[in-house]
Amino acid sequence: MKNKTILITGGAGFIGSHVVRLFVTKYPNYHIVNLDKLTYAGNLANLKDIENQPNYEFVKADIVDSEAMFQLFEEKQFDAVIHLAAESHVDRSITNPTEFVFTNVIGTVNLLNAAKNSWKDKLEDKLFYHISTDEVYGSLGEEGIFTENTKYDPHSPYSASKASSDHFVRAYYDTFGVPSLISNCSNNYGSFQFPEKLIPLFINNIKNNKLLPVYGKGENIRDWLWVEDHARAIDVIFHQGKVGETYNIGGHNEWKNIDLIKIMCAIMDRKLGRDLGTSEKLITYVKDRAGHDLRYAIDSTKLQKELNWIPSLQFEEGIEKTIDWYLENETWMQNVTSGDYQKYYENQYQKR
Numbered sequence: 539m540k541n542k543t544i545l546i547t548g549g550a551g552f553i554g555s556h557v558v559r560l561f562v563t564k565y566p567n568y569h570i571v572n573l574d575k576l577t578y579a580g581n582l583a584n585l586k587d588i589e590n591q592p593n594y595e596f597v598k599a600d601i602v603d604s605e606a607m608f609q610l611f612e613e614k615q616f617d618a619v620i621h622l623a624a625e626s627h628v629d630r631s632i633t634n635p636t637e638f639v640f641t642n643v644i645g646t647v648n649l650l651n652a653a654k655n656s657w658k659d660k661l662e663d664k665l666f667y668h669i670s671t672d673e674v675y676g677s678l679g680e681e682g683i684f685t686e687n688t689k690y691d692p693h694s695p696y697s698a699s700k701a702s703s704d705h706f707v708r709a710y711y712d713t714f715g716v717p718s719l720i721s722n723c724s725n726n727y728g729s730f731q732f733p734e735k736l737i738p739l740f741i742n743n744i745k746n747n748k749l750l751p752v753y754g755k756g757e758n759i760r761d762w763l764w765v766e767d768h769a770r771a772i773d774v775i776f777h778q779g780k781v782g783e784t785y786n787i788g789g790h791n792e793w794k795n796i797d798l799i800k801i802m803c804a805i806m807d808r809k810l811g812r813d814l815g816t817s818e819k820l821i822t823y824v825k826d827r828a829g830h831d832l833r834y835a836i837d838s839t840k841l842q843k844e845l846n847w848i849p850s851l852q853f854e855e856g857i858e859k860t861i862d863w864y865l866e867n868e869t870w871m872q873n874v875t876s877g878d879y880q881k882y883y884e885n886q887y888q889k890r
């Protein structure tokens with residue numbers, strides 16, 4: 539593997555930390571620069587185990603700061619970018635859409651400009667790899683599946699901002715030749731996910747005997763993929779993906795929210811030594827999320843056939859591992875839920 543200097547943005551977040559860990563440990567001859575603003579969702583404790591590796595460097599910066607991005611690209615002479623930094627929570631995008639435009643749209647354009655400026659006419663062997671979501675495709679009914687050719691139809695300010703950033707990445711490839719790749723992944727679960735998202739939030743609430751706020755009737759469907767399998771897919775696409783292409787990533791693992799929640803309750807009852815059925819009593823149906831997409835399901839046949847990637851873990855094993863991780867990492871959970879988290883929680887759930 540050739541030496542490379544790679545910028546990974548958002549590396550202190552949930553998925554980013556898994557990608558940084560994988561690249562730092564698997565590719566000692568790559569120099570990995572993790573750029574992160576350390577918002578509420580970014581946490582350097584997610585990378586404690588690799589922070590002293592000689593091929594790892596952390597830079598605290600905001601991708602909305604275009605000048606800082608230009609300077610960083612000039613200074614580091616990156617060969618490639620894996621762009622994960624984003625505002626990522628749908629509920630927050632309903633409360634504060636503008637923040638999502640700044641980070642997800644303007645931040646992405648700033649990185650594209652900095653890459654274009656730094657790479658100029660030396661574009662061969664360079665790569666801007668943009669990490670996107672299946673939510674750009676909109677919502678499915680009971681039938682159907684998202685392919686790479688599904689028309690974009692975002693509904694939330696979050697997915698609209700991600701769709702916009704995808705369009706800019708493609709526009710910079712078509713107009714300026716900035717070599718790019720995009721992957722659109724389904725819902726991730728696993729260690730280090732901020733407990734505003736369904737799975738870690740509910741694990742934490744069950745453990746603390748707090749109510750489980752199920753939006754609407756709990757009938758929405760999500761397609762869950764273990765985060766380390768997403769990181770493996772990013773590795774494969776980064777190294778073998780065809781420039782200009784899009785790859786869907788998913789595990790063919792659809793769950794109705796309420797069924798997933800009941801499974802989590804039963805596993806937690808067993809692990810916490812509670813009578814079966816105890817945690818289920820915490821389920822409370824609350825006001826639905828505005829514009830709540832009914833169903834996501836992703837077709838990752840292209841990735842499986844062309845690049846030979848398949849998920850390594852079945853959901854039953856993945857969810858057990860995930861619950862164990864949160865139960866064993868109580869200090870991590872306490873640290874991320876101290877401070878502003880309490881305020882967020884009250885605002886988000888008291889009104890429902």
Ligand code: NAD
Binds near residue numbers: 599627700
């Ligand atoms: P996350 O919220 O856990 O992490 C986002 C990271 O970006 C944080 O470390 C945060 O500090 C950083 N960040 C935010 N604004 C920034 C800014 N202006 N400048 C620099 N850094 C900034 O998100 P995640 O769940 O790990 O998602 C990572 C990426 O993957 C996102 O682009 C998201 O859209 C995409 N994605 C997520 C999922 C999922 O299920 N979580 C699924 C598909 C795609």
Ligand code: DAU
Binds near residue numbers: 724726
């Ligand atoms: O599909 C990929 C997307 O998955 C990513 O692009 C996003 O960054 C990520 O946040 C995730 O979006 P969702 O909105 O699907 O994830 P979330 O964990 O917020 O919600 C999952 C489902 O659970 C959704 O139908 C809403 C529901 N839910 C969520 C919360 C937080 C509840 O019923 N109650 C809750 O308190």
